[in-house]
Amino acid sequence: MEKIFGMDLFAPVATQNDYGARKGKNLKVGKIGANSYVPDGLSAAQYQKVRDNDNARTDKNYQRNVAKAGKFTDFTQWYAKRGTDTTDTWMKTVTRGHDMAKTKYDFSGGKDEQKQYDGSK
Numbered sequence: 001m002e003k004i005f006g007m008d009l010f011a012p013v014a015t016q017n018d019y020g021a022r023k024g025k026n027l028k029v030g031k032i033g034a035n036s037y038v039p040d041g042l043s044a045a046q047y048q049k050v051r052d053n054d055n056a057r058t059d060k061n062y063q064r065n066v067a068k069a070g071k072f073t074d075f076t077q078w079y080a081k082r083g084t085d086t087t088d089t090w091m092k093t094v095t096r097g098h099d100m101a102k103t104k105y106d107f108s109g110g111k112d113e114q115k116q117y118d119g120s121k
Contacts, residue, residue: 020066029055073099 008014015021029051030036032044039047082090082097090097 019069022062023066 010016015024032038032048032051036044038044042050078099079085084090084097
């Protein structure tokens with residue numbers, strides 16, 4: 001009985017579900033073959049180049065996200081830094097204890113940095 005319960009079926013591939021494990025797997029986009037779909041107006045080589053570029057962009061984005069793994073704000077440290085545990089002065093601050101982040105656009109209404117629709121493409 002111990003032999004069965006002591007088995008670790010994932011021992012050979014113990015890290016297969018770790019965050020970032022995709023780089024260790026042999027994942028790739030298939031190559032264009034004789035019976036493969038190729039959009040009208042593109043040659044097989046052009047379409048393969050498009051697929052390779054898309055795959056490279058996906059891999060780059062995945063690696064960017066993997067690099068962010070494990071970086072987080074510890075709630076206990078943040079709570080103590082804010083002073084919530086000793087005083088209530090944080091409640092009188094402009095942000096009321098919140099951490100602020102920059103945004104892509106200016107939402108204050110002062111200026112509009114977004115491109116407006118002008119009828120052209």
